[in-house]
Amino acid sequence: GDSVTQMEGPVTLSEEAFLTINCTYTATGYPSLFWYVQYPGEGLQLLLKATKADDKGSNKGFEATYRKETTSFHLEKGSVQVSDSAVYFCALSVQTSYDKVIFGPGTSLSVIP
Amino acid sequence: KAGVTQTPRYLIKTRGQQVTLSCSPISGHRSVSWYQQTPGQGLQFLFEYFSETQRNKGNFPGRFSGRQFSNSRSEMNVSTLELGDSALYLCASSTAGIRETQYFGPGTRLLVL
Numbered sequence: 193g194d195s196v197t198q199m200e201g202p203v204t205l206s207e208e209a210f211l212t213i214n215c216t217y218t219a220t221g222y223p224s225l226f227w228y229v230q231y232p233g234e235g236l237q238l239l240l241k242a243t244k245a246d247d248k249g250s251n252k253g254f255e256a257t258y259r260k261e262t263t264s265f266h267l268e269k270g271s272v273q274v275s276d277s278a279v280y281f282c283a284l285s286v287q288t289s290y291d292k293v294i295f296g297p298g299t300s301l302s303v304i305p
Numbered sequence: 306k307a308g309v310t311q312t313p314r315y316l317i318k319t320r321g322q323q324v325t326l327s328c329s330p331i332s333g334h335r336s337v338s339w340y341q342q343t344p345g346q347g348l349q350f351l352f353e354y355f356s357e358t359q360r361n362k363g364n365f366p367g368r369f370s371g372r373q374f375s376n377s378r379s380e381m382n383v384s385t386l387e388l389g390d391s392a393l394y395l396c397a398s399s400t401a402g403i404r405e406t407q408y409f410g411p412g413t414r415l416l417v418l
Contacts, residue, residue, distance in 0.1 A: 224404055235309075235395060235409040236348075281348065285404040291361045293338075293403045295348035 194219045194294055198282045201300035205272055213267040213299045215256075215282035223284040225249075225258055225265040230279045230298070239267075239280070272303045307332065309398050309410035317416045323384040326413045330377050330398030336360075337379040338403050339371060342393040342412070353403050354379055361403060383415075391417045 198215040205211060217223065227239040227249070240249030245260035254269045265282060282296040310329045318324050330337050338361075339351040350363040354373035371381045377398075383390055393414050397407035 226406075228409075235411045236397075237409065238406050241406060283348075287404060291353070291403050292363070293350050293407075295340075295350075297347045 194223075194284065194286055194292065196282050196284055196294050196296035198280075198296035198299055200297065201279075202302060203299060204302045204304065207274055207303055207305050208271045209303075211267070211269040211272045211276070211301070213280055213282075213301070215265045215267065215296060217263050217265065217282075217284050219263075219284055219286045220288055221286050223286040225256070226283040226285070227254070227256055227265070227267050228281045228283060228295075230281065232278070236281065272301075274303045274305055277301055277303045309396060309408055311394075311396050311410040311413050313413060314411065315414050315416075317418065318386050319418050320386055320388060322386050323382060324386060324415060326381045326383075326394055326396075326415075328379045328381070328396030328398075328410060330379070330396075331408055334398035334400055334408070335377055336399045336402045336405075337373055337377060338397045338399075338407060339379070339381050340395040340397065341365075342395055343391075348395070350403070351381070355402060386417045388417050391415060 224243045226241045228236045229239045240251045242249045242258035248257045279298045285293040336355045338353040353361040357373045373379045393412045395412045397409045399405045399407045
């Protein structure tokens with residue numbers, strides 16, 4: 193069945209370090225891919241998305257490229273800040289006989305000064 | 306534009322009771338989706354309503370139900386509460402559905418004793 197796998201946290205980085213959070217998926221059809229972020233005490237908000245192969249989503253210095261050949265959508269940022277501390281969720285949506293959306297388990301990121 | 310609002314923010318119920326949660330979407334959004342978030346199962350899709358009709362449904366028992374009103378506001382009802390229903394319930398709205406960018410509310414935290 194359709195699923196999303198992402199690296200489990202927690203991930204702890206020093207400020208200005210490079211961030212990669214791996215996300216791979218299995219899906220029937222052609223999914224859209226998303227990264228959502230949940231800051232402490234807040235609801236989820238969309239970070240970036242890509243709707244077809246080779247699309248690159250970007251926002252707030254974060255980037256992710258839709259790689260169909262490796263079924264991946266890894267999240268990267270060149271220099272993290274303390275304010276990036278949050279939980280990051282990779283998700284896919286796909287249409288089969290009906291629409292569905294599946295979230296990964298989330299990766300907790302802590303950035304220390 | 307006002308964001309997605311959910312009421313109440315916190316609820317404590319006992320086993321066997323029922324509960325109704327409310328969600329007001331962003332103005333103009335016709336799609337409202339509901340999610341359950343728990344530490345063990347992560348974020349799971351419950352159902353989506355669009356123009357007062359349930360359009361998509363996740364894999365939850367019939368104790369979980371919902372409805373949407375003509376102004377797009379939505380309610381979710383859980384009957385015969387179980388301890389395992391303790392969770393953060395998130396509502397999200399979008400213009401076209403769960404395959405598009407969703408905007409999440411802050412959630413209702415339900416504790417079942």
